[in-house]
Amino acid sequence: MSFPPNISYWEINQYFRNVDLLIVGSGIVGLTTAIFYKKAHPSTNVLIIEKGTLPAGASTKNAGFACFGSASEILSDLNTVSADDVYNLVSARINGLKELRLLVGDRNLAYEECGGFEVFRKEDSELFEKCTSFIPNSNIEIEARTGMKQTYIIADNRIPEFGFSGVEHLLLNQHEGALDTGRMMAHLIKLAASLEITILNGCEVAAFTDLGSAVEVELKNGITLSPKHLNVATNGFATSLLPKLDVKPARAQVLITTPIENLKVKGTFHLNEGYYYFRNVGERLLLGGGRQLDKEEEAKTELEITELIQNNLNELLKTVILPSTHFKIEHRWAGIMGVGDTKKAIVERVSENVSCSVRLGGMGVAIGTSIGKQSAELIG
Ligand SMILES: Cc1cc2nc3c(=O)[nH]c(=O)nc-3n(C[C@H](O)[C@H](O)[C@H](O)COP(=O)(O)OP(=O)(O)OC[C@H]3O[C@@H](n4cnc5c(N)ncnc54)[C@H](O)[C@@H]3O)c2cc1C
Structure with missing residues (x-):
């Protein structure tokens, strides 16, 4: 020494x-x-x-989603690895969340099993059809490994309650939650x-x-x-x-609004194959994603935000998520993930x-x- x-x-x-x-x-x-x-x-x-x-x-720095895979994420993983590997990872994520809740406690996490929605716009209709076709099988695989029933269900009937624009379909993961990071x-x-x-x-x-x-x-x-x-x-x-x-840095950018009176968006949401994610944090709305717009620039370890991605997130708020709501951005930030092949x-x-x-x-x-x-x- x-x-x-x-x-x-x-x-x-x-x-x-x-x-x-x-x-x-x-x-x-x-x-x-x-x-x-x-x-x-x-x-x-x-x-x-x-x-x-x-x-x-x-x-x-993260978004605090207690999530274990949206339907489109599972679909995309099924294209690259075996079904067993995909569902074993899903069940590892479910078990990991149980371990976290046991260690920290739901009150200390401000844990809420709020349900996680996957949002499909007109341009995502083909993806929605693909997802719905394998949902019954996914539910069987997840139940066999974890005992959790009917994980994914179609929830189009709930679209009006969120006030979105241009959203045609919703899938609900009934067991997804949110916590305070x-x-x-x-x-x-x-x-x-x-x-x-x-x-x-x-x-x-x-x-x-x-x-x-x-x-x-x-x-x-x-x-x-x-x-x-x-x-x-x-x-x-x-x-x-x-x-x-084999670990590469992957930056992820986020923004949060000031409190919005009567915010309709409640729960956790995934959009565009998980490239975007948003949720309510009390009366605020948190939105992250957009890394796919410039993967090279976002493969950095600097905790910085960029105009390209932040403008894209603003646009998504205005046009899809909060189309008829006046909102102000309170803060923007970035975090660094570690990814590999x-x-x-x-x-x-x-x-x-x-x-x-x-x-x-x-x-x-x-x-x-x-x-x-x-x-x-x-x-x-
Ligand atoms: C914006 C964003 C949103 C996310 N959303 C979710 C989500 O909703 N749900 C989910 O499950 N996951 C999410 N993640 C991923 C999740 O946050 C990470 O997988 C997890 O936090 C990784 O934890 P870690 O301890 O491995 O790494 P980190 O939290 O990155 O910790 C590594 C630490 O090492 C320190 N360090 C690095 N090098 C050195 C050095 N040489 N000397 C000393 N210290 C060093 C760093 O400062 C850092 O604090 C998200 C990530 C980001 C960035």
């Missing part, structure tokens, strides 16, 4: 000596890895290093603190070397640490420490004392807790 002179003896003793497990990244995966590990090994020292003032990836993460941080897990923000891990007996970890602020095990939970940023992994998360040992748990795609709210559990078990 080595420390620059701005770090005192007391700080070294309190925070950096005898670290058993050092986790890089305080997103949902880093936090739940730490929590499950510490519960299994109460006498160990667990330290989480986070580069942001707050978590600076996806876990505090900020509350979820704040509670996980509290849980970690209650287990005496230390989280240091504003520190970036620059490099590491597995020495066999321990790992040498260099921070950008000049500190070098020697934990027994290093876990990389940096999702979309994974390749800066583990360049061989398949939708499977990577939880693996990369060397004797180093492991990783990354590539959560757009599913980390759903699977993050069970990935954290798997990751803690892998560490041992």
Whole structure:
């Protein structure tokens, strides 16, 4: 270990000596890895290093959909992988949400099983026909794996209640929910603190070397640490420490309106094969998506918004979602996801004392807790 002179003896003793497990990244995966590990090994020292003032990836930036797959997402996945793989992933997402709710509690999550709708406009009519043709089979597959009945139903009769323009069909996923992402993460941080897990923000891990007996970890602020095990939970940023992994950053942009009197849109909604998603947050409307408009530009790790995508989101609000409502945008932001050639998360040992748990795609709210559990078990 080595420390620059701005770090005192007391700080070294309190925070950096005898670290058993050092986790890089305080997103949902880093936090739940730490929590499950510490519960299994109460006498160990667990330290989480986070580069942001707050978590600076996806876990505090997302839309808070407790979702496990819209009909068109399942249809698109069926074109690339086997039906078994598709429905096993759906059931992993359902089970992951159960794990999250068990760990954090519905009240702390502000969890609501509000139902998730997939919205089809005139130009999506072919997609709607395809989706409806495989819904009976999808419902059977999901029931066989999870016991949940009649997951997807046609809900065209509900179109008038939302005040949309140009929407011709709705599919309802009866078991989808919504939660408050900020509350979820704040509670996980509290849980970690209650287990005496230390989280240091504003520190970036620059490099590491597995020495066999321990790992040498260099921070950008000049500190070098020697934990027994290093876990990389940096999702979309994974390749800066583990360049061989198949993980690419995928930025996702979001906006939220100011409160809208008598907002009709209640619940969670997916549009255009999941490229857009929107929901109510109380009386506000949150809308995200549009990455498909410039995938190259959006494959970046900078938490920035762009005019192209934000104008597109505005247009969608005006023309489809809130066509006859006066609205104002309160805030716009971006988050970074980690994606790859398949939708499977990577939880693996990369060397004797180093492991990783990354590539959560757009599913980390759903699977993050069970990935954290798997990751803690892998560490041992
Ligand atoms: C806009 C948006 C909407 C989404 N909506 C949903 C949704 O509705 N439902 C759903 O299930 N999923 C959704 N997701 C995906 C979900 O948020 C992610 O899959 C999940 O949060 C990933 O968690 P994580 O812990 O793996 O990664 P992250 O939360 O990204 O955490 C990784 C952390 O590592 C830190 N870090 C990176 N490199 C370093 C380093 N070198 N040193 C120190 N720290 C470092 C980062 O700052 C970051 O805080 C959405 C994502 C976005 C961006």
